[in-house]
Amino acid sequence: MAYAARSVASELGKLLNKRVMVKLVDGKTYTGRLIAFEPNALHVVLEDVEVEGSKINRVVIHGSRISEILTATMSVFDAEEFANILKERLNINPYAIRVVPEINAVVIYDKIKVTEAGVEGEGGLAHRIYEVFKEYMESKKHG
Numbered sequence: 001m002a003y004a005a006r007s008v009a010s011e012l013g014k015l016l017n018k019r020v021m022v023k024l025v026d027g028k029t030y031t032g033r034l035i036a037f038e039p040n041a042l043h044v045v046l047e048d049v050e051v052e053g054s055k056i057n058r059v060v061i062h063g064s065r066i067s068e069i070l071t072a073t074m075s076v077f078d079a080e081e082f083a084n085i086l087k088e089r090l091n092i093n094p095y096a097i098r099v100v101p102e103i104n105a106v107v108i109y110d111k112i113k114v115t116e117a118g119v120e121g122e123g124g125l126a127h128r129i130y131e132v133f134k135e136y137m138e139s140k141k142h143g
Helices: 003-015 079-089 124-141
Strands: 019-024 029-038 043-051 054-061 066-071 097-100 105-108 112-115 118-120
Touching (some): 003 029, 019 043
Antiparallel strands (some): 019 066, 043 054, 112 118
């Protein structure tokens, strides 16, 4: 995959589970939560969709029909920044921490995943990571 394509996929990955507005080439607009996308053809799947005054549970939009994808909210979670905080605060081996920019996530020991939505994993380390995550998100939200 070329760099530009990876960049677009990475940006769309950051929008996963966020409310977006998808404008089509014919002027029609869909607003909903982005739950999936196909990076090559840019097909997107929205959930809890509003279109022309109606509510739809889910819609798949063909990439060739999309003119633009807009979002009003920005992610406050920065995976790279959070990975560095974990290395410093919890003294985790840097080789055990992997940043996945396509989905704006940090994976620790291939067992614990941290995204803006929270911490997925079990055990004492996951609990300590969750405590750091709570502090981090509070500091980001309150500037």
